[in-house]
Amino acid sequence: MNSKLKIFKTLFLKELRDVLRDKKAIMMMVLVPVIVYPLIMMVSLMVSSMLANDKDTTYDIAVYNESTGFDVGNLENALKENAVETDEEDGSKEQLYNVICTVSDKKISEDQCKSMISDKDLDAYLEIADNGEKVEVKAFYMESVNESSEAMDKVRRAVDNLSDGIVEENVEKAGLDKDSFLYPISFEKKGLSSSEQIAGQILGMILPMMIVLSILISVMHPSIDLTAGEKERGTLETLLMLPVSGKYIVMAKTLTAALCGVVTAILNILSMSVVFGVLFEQNKAAGLIDGINIDFSSFISAMLLTFPVIIVTALFMSAIFMCFTCFAKSYKEANSYMSPVMMVLMFLAYGSMIPTVELNQYVAVVPVLNVSILLRDALNFKLDYTMLLLVLCSMVLYSVLSILFLSKAYNSENLLFGDGKNAISLFEKRSNIKKGMSVTIGDACFIYPFVILVYLLFGTLIQAKYELAGLPISQFLILVGIPLAFFIYAKKDIKKVYSFNNCKPLSLVGGVITGIGAFFVAAILGDIIMKVTGITIGEGLSDAFKEFFSHNAVMATLCIALTPAIAEEMLFRGVLLSALKDKVKPVYTVLIVSVLFGLFHMDLLKFFTTGFIGAIFGLIVYYGGSIFPSMFAHFTVNFISVILAKYVSEQTANMLTNPIFGIIGLVLVIVGLFIVKNSNKEQSF
Amino acid sequence: MIRAKNLVKTFTKTVQKNKKVEFNAVDGISFEAEKGEIVGLLGPNGAGKTTLLRMLAGLMTPTGGEVSVTAGSGEITGNEDLKRHIGYMSANTKLYGRFSAREILKFYGQVYGMEDSDIERRTDEIIKVLNMDKFADNRIDRLSTGQVQRTSISRCLIHDPEIYIFDEPTLGLDILSSSAIIDFMLAEKEKGKTVIYSTHYMEEAEYLCDRIVMIHEGKVVCNDSPDNLKKETGSQNLREVFRKLIENKMESAANE
Numbered sequence: 001m002n003s004k005l006k007i008f009k010t011l012f013l014k015e016l017r018d019v020l021r022d023k024k025a026i027m028m029m030v031l032v033p034v035i036v037y038p039l040i041m042m043v044s045l046m047v048s049s050m051l052a053n054d055k056d057t058t059y060d061i062a063v064y065n066e067s068t069g070f071d072v073g074n075l076e077n078a079l080k081e082n083a084v085e086t087d088e089e090d091g092s093k094e095q096l097y098n099v100i101c102t103v104s105d106k107k108i109s110e111d112q113c114k115s116m117i118s119d120k121d122l123d124a125y126l127e128i129a130d131n132g133e134k135v136e137v138k139a140f141y142m143e144s145v146n147e148s149s150e151a152m153d154k155v156r157r158a159v160d161n162l163s164d165g166i167v168e169e170n171v172e173k174a175g176l177d178k179d180s181f182l183y184p185i186s187f188e189k190k191g192l193s194s195s196e197q198i199a200g201q202i203l204g205m206i207l208p209m210m211i212v213l214s215i216l217i218s219v220m221h222p223s224i225d226l227t228a229g230e231k232e233r234g235t236l237e238t239l240l241m242l243p244v245s246g247k248y249i250v251m252a253k254t255l256t257a258a259l260c261g262v263v264t265a266i267l268n269i270l271s272m273s274v275v276f277g278v279l280f281e282q283n284k285a286a287g288l289i290d291g292i293n294i295d296f297s298s299f300i301s302a303m304l305l306t307f308p309v310i311i312v313t314a315l316f317m318s319a320i321f322m323c324f325t326c327f328a329k330s331y332k333e334a335n336s337y338m339s340p341v342m343m344v345l346m347f348l349a350y351g352s353m354i355p356t357v358e359l360n361q362y363v364a365v366v367p368v369l370n371v372s373i374l375l376r377d378a379l380n381f382k383l384d385y386t387m388l389l390l391v392l393c394s395m396v397l398y399s400v401l402s403i404l405f406l407s408k409a410y411n412s413e414n415l416l417f418g419d420g421k422n423a424i425s426l427f428e429k430r431s432n433i434k435k436g437m438s439v440t441i442g443d444a445c446f447i448y449p450f451v452i453l454v455y456l457l458f459g460t461l462i463q464a465k466y467e468l469a470g471l472p473i474s475q476f477l478i479l480v481g482i483p484l485a486f487f488i489y490a491k492k493d494i495k496k497v498y499s500f501n502n503c504k505p506l507s508l509v510g511g512v513i514t515g516i517g518a519f520f521v522a523a524i525l526g527d528i529i530m531k532v533t534g535i536t537i538g539e540g541l542s543d544a545f546k547e548f549f550s551h552n553a554v555m556a557t558l559c560i561a562l563t564p565a566i567a568e569e570m571l572f573r574g575v576l577l578s579a580l581k582d583k584v585k586p587v588y589t590v591l592i593v594s595v596l597f598g599l600f601h602m603d604l605l606k607f608f609t610t611g612f613i614g615a616i617f618g619l620i621v622y623y624g625g626s627i628f629p630s631m632f633a634h635f636t637v638n639f640i641s642v643i644l645a646k647y648v649s650e651q652t653a654n655m656l657t658n659p660i661f662g663i664i665g666l667v668l669v670i671v672g673l674f675i676v677k678n679s680n681k682e683q684s685f
Numbered sequence: 686m687i688r689a690k691n692l693v694k695t696f697t698k699t700v701q702k703n704k705k706v707e708f709n710a711v712d713g714i715s716f717e718a719e720k721g722e723i724v725g726l727l728g729p730n731g732a733g734k735t736t737l738l739r740m741l742a743g744l745m746t747p748t749g750g751e752v753s754v755t756a757g758s759g760e761i762t763g764n765e766d767l768k769r770h771i772g773y774m775s776a777n778t779k780l781y782g783r784f785s786a787r788e789i790l791k792f793y794g795q796v797y798g799m800e801d802s803d804i805e806r807r808t809d810e811i812i813k814v815l816n817m818d819k820f821a822d823n824r825i826d827r828l829s830t831g832q833v834q835r836t837s838i839s840r841c842l843i844h845d846p847e848i849y850i851f852d853e854p855t856l857g858l859d860i861l862s863s864s865a866i867i868d869f870m871l872a873e874k875e876k877g878k879t880v881i882y883s884t885h886y887m888e889e890a891e892y893l894c895d896r897i898v899m900i901h902e903g904k905v906v907c908n909d910s911p912d913n914l915k916k917e918t919g920s921q922n923l924r925e926v927f928r929k930l931i932e933n934k935m936e937s938a939a940n941e
């Protein structure tokens with residue numbers, strides 16, 4: 001296996017070197033994010049600030065006055081007053097624009113007015129006349145001419161001001177209090193969002209899309225180059241003469257393209273942060289955004305989260321792109337295959353800009369859209385960890401499926417020597433599968449995300465519908481049923497996959513003792529984490545538990561203690577552990593499986609506690625060589641929880657957080673593992 | 686030793702719109718090449734030479750029949766193992782233009798699972814034998830046709846295979862470059878290696894080959910030493926043999 005890993009590394013480094021020597025790829029990867037994007041932003045900001053502060057604009061307004069009571073001088077004053085902005089604090093004045101108001105002695109016809117506005121001799125023309133008691137102002141302007149419609153706005157404001165002034169005068173004349181009469185209701189709004197939240201909301205609209213698009217752009221070139229480009233240059237047949245299976249070649253290629261995407265995305269974020277930071281400080285120094293103080297460190301968690309999201313997105317994109325480009329014979333052909341795919345992905349990436357699209361379990365399985373919205377939620381400080389897992393799982397699943405498809409493609413002559421696009425079947429024909437194999441890492445990469453995805457989507461529905469009974473139904477159907485169906489199809493050795501090995505009764509006792517110990521230690525661990533970091537169990541989860549525990553003791557024991565002890569053990573300490581144990585060092589095997597087990601519980605606090613318990617269970621299987629002791633241990637842990645929840649008052653339960661129980665627990669774990677190990681001399685991992 | 690036993694390869698081709706016809710590009714070919722033997726594969730364009738060589742090299746799976754290879758300790762089973770014992774080169778096995786010859790050799794050596802010190806020693810040997818000192822460190826896309834071809838051959842050599850399969854290795858080369866390749870094949874033959882190669886240059890085949898296998902429309906037309914073939918057909922040289930045998934076939938096909 002080690003030699004296979006070495007060969008894979010060689011293949012990967014070769015692809016990477018090939019891409020890095022390609023000037024086009026480097027341009028896309030580095031130049032665009034580091035230089036072009038900031039440049040575009042700087043220029044556009046400069047242009048907009050120039051437009052905003054254009055003090056030379058002069059509005060020419062012509063007035064023809066027929067009215068007897070209306071004084072054009074008042075209007076002119078109002079217009080000129082509005083053109084000056086007075087600072088509230090220091091009383092300094094600033095001229096925003098100029099107004100020239102000319103009184104015309106003749107009426108100007110509409111056609112004449114039109115041509116004058118087009119020639120920029122005039123921006124707006126007013127006709128003022130008496131209409132009974134009222135004064136009638138007719139304003140002529142051209143909607144299609146920018147300055148003219150701006151002049152119109154200024155006129156409108158000035159006329160409103162004049163009108164308001166007259167109303168106030170009239171009210172005062174009538175002897176009424178103008179303040180309470182004209183403005184009977186006062187209105188003041190107070191925003192409660194912190195400036196971080198406001199900044200997050202704005203960033204959340206733009207940043208996810210930018211990140212996704214930058215990955216897309218940088219992954220595109222290597223994806224085409226390493227597949228269609230390779231075919232075009234005629235090096236593919238040379239590569240295939242190597243004694244390696246197509247899947248290693250494909251994985252090396254996808255990983256290389258994905259790495260390009262990751263690098264670009266990170267560079268992009270860094271350069272964006274620098275640009276934003278500089279702008280922010282500049283504006284602050286210029287006094288443009290007084291009083292806003294953004295604590296950027298509050299975005300650190302969102303940024304950290306961005307990292308795994310970027311990785312899965314880049315992986316997904318490179319795998320998906322290659323599924324299309326591998327059919328093309330040349331770079332050009334590949335480009336035309338890519339256009340529709342790119343359009344769809346870009347469209348999905350824009351999702352974060354639509355505020356009404358929310359991350360629910362259905363959106364979470366739509367690739368790219370889910371990532372875009374997840375990032376937005378993270379920047380808005382309303383991240384849901386269940387959804388995070390769902391998003392990551394679905395993206396990994398799609399990538400694995402694409403890679404599977406690709407490796408089939410790279411073993412297919414039709415595709416490589418290119419005479420037809422005959423169907424490539426995703427799964428090996430059953431007749432071609434060797435009998436009695438154990439589960440492989442590739443199988444696990446497919447099974448885990450798929451099972452978790454189905455469990456999150458449908459398992460929660462089943463549990464909502466059938467309540468307590470939904471737990472065994474969903475667990476057995478999904479966690480056990482799906483992998484089992486796959487193993488039967490693939491003619492796997494079920495006993496080997498699940499470590500259904502005989503064990504002595506003593507090792508079962510060892511399992512129970514370890515379970516008791518693990519429960520105590522995990523309780524203390526949870527308590528410490530809760531006190532130190534302030535993380536608590538998610539509300540939804542603790543409600544669901546209360547609901548579950550309210551049933552009678554036998555039902556609760558069967559559903560909450562026995563079911564997971566069988567179903568979860570079969571998936572985690574069975575399938576996943578077996579997949580890893582032959583190829584990965586035991587330490588990492590146990591560690592990876594317990595992380596996956598912790599993730600499965602979909603709660604930040606439970607991630608640590610169940611992750612710890614999962615590691616202990618992993619050790620039981622490692623030392624015991626059989627899954628049965630760990631099933632007993634798992635049952636013990638869950639059974640204690642049921643008993644505590646049903647029969648023991650909360651006060652007594654809280655005593656468990658006494659350190660002494662932790663020490664007892666640790667001793668029990670060690671003793672239990674020792675028993676398990678000693679009663680199993682012949683079998684081992 | 687490499688043996689083809691009744692090899693068949695069927696392709697489908699589109700004759701008209703939506704109408705597909707199956708045809709055998711290789712139609713029941715059997716022959717073998719022993720240790721220390723150079724076998725020349727001759728035939729007009731489209732005779733099925735490239736398809737046959739691809740199947741021998743394990744790049745294509747035959748529709749029928751089988752390829753068996755004996756090398757080193759015995760019978761080779763499995764496609765990946767087969768590829769370890771074969772050095773295959775054709776017009777379609779180009780090299781990465783952005784790498785140098787030395788880098789290519791290192792990469793291929795590593796994938797064949799060789800130790801780094803072995804790779805270095807072998808690379809130096811190969812560079813010396815093929816006279817590649819001057820350009821071994823230059824990027825391949827800056828080399829001349831002959832230099833590229835020599836690098837391609839060096840790529841087949843790195844894992845020291847027992848069987849060489851070359852598809853038109855001297856195509857488009859000048860006399861100097863092609864004679865370097867011919868000399869190389871002769872030297873490998875002396876070492877007891879098996880060489881199967883296809884060519885359109887009759888003089889070259891006559892000079893080099895211990896045995897000639899002519900194929901036409903996927904079938905073997907003749908399989909014998911150049912001298913015997915000349916005697917049988919009463920020809921002066923291989924060019925005449927080729928014309929007599931292949932033209933006969935074409936005429937009889939036309940008469941049918």
